[in-house]
Amino acid sequence: MDSGISSPMRGLRRCATRCIGIVAVLLLNACASGVRIDTSYTSENQDSRALFLVLHYTVGNFESSLKTLTKPSNRAVSSHYLVRDEPVITYRLVDENRRAWHAGPSYWKGFTNLNASSIGIEIVNAGRVTSVDGSVRYSPFGPKQLDEVIALCKEIVARHQIKPDRIIGHSDIAPGRKQDPGPLFPWKRLADEGLIAWPDAVMVAAKRPLYEFQLPDAQWFQEKLANYGYNTSRSGEWDALTRDSLVSFQMKYRPGKYDGRPDAEIAALLDVVNSEQGMVLSKPRADSQPYTARW
DSSP: OOOSOOHHHHHHHHHHHHHHHHHHHHHHHHHHHOSOOOOSOOOSSOOOSOOEEEEEEOSSOHHHHHHHHHSOOTTOOOOSEEEOSSSOOEEEOSOTTSOOSOSOSOEETTEEOGGGGEEEEEEOOOOEEEOTTSOEEEOOOOHHHHHHHHHHHHHHHHHHTOOGGGEEEHHHHSBTTBOTTOTTSOHHHHHHTTSSOEEOHHHHHHHHHHHHHSOOOHHHHHHHHHHHTOOOOOSSSOOHHHHHHHHHHHHHHOTTOOOSOOOHHHHHHHHHHTSTTTEEOSSOOOOOOOOOOOO
């Protein structure tokens, strides 16, 4: 049956229908692609969101550590990296651009809630172990595992330009509540590798006799610990938080004796780390070679 529409008109209608379809597809694609971002300009006024690097031990073997750091639980925790002990392998569990839940309630140099501004490395290690007789010991780290941890630290520091005084242990940001990475972690080796600064030994030796003659009071120690970075009290008394902060400081700079008691050596160390020329970098920090982690 003749529709009454000439061939040219039918052609125009088909063309119009086709054009409408093309426009619709283009509109749908535009909606799907979202906002078009122009990246022609980059501000020089910026830095990394990762301001801190926090080191931990896991208090468990690899299997239990991996489960704790990856599976949901009543106290869900995670970290950006997990460094296995045997065989030595580094696993990335959380992308560095995302927040991992490794620091908990925390404080360092005026910053709180360090989960939001830090990268966390968990090291597979049994941590503090209590023997049958009640004695306490800490588990050693393997040499190859430490080599891996230091290589990983160098890569993270180079990528985010993390300052030496912001490479810290869990015990620094949560004294008393946490002891990791413990007194057997070799902070001095990190200093020798140029990652962190270390108290000038000559200055410490020169100041020690002054404090052997007369030891400062609790208020002095609290001020020095707080100036260094700890969230300690200012009570003027040797309270639990002050002693816990002192233990954390001792574990790092004098791991042979970490009893939380003040003495001349610790006073000299605290004096030096708070002085302008007291902390020394063994060598200039430079970008390391790319780190090849096996995840």
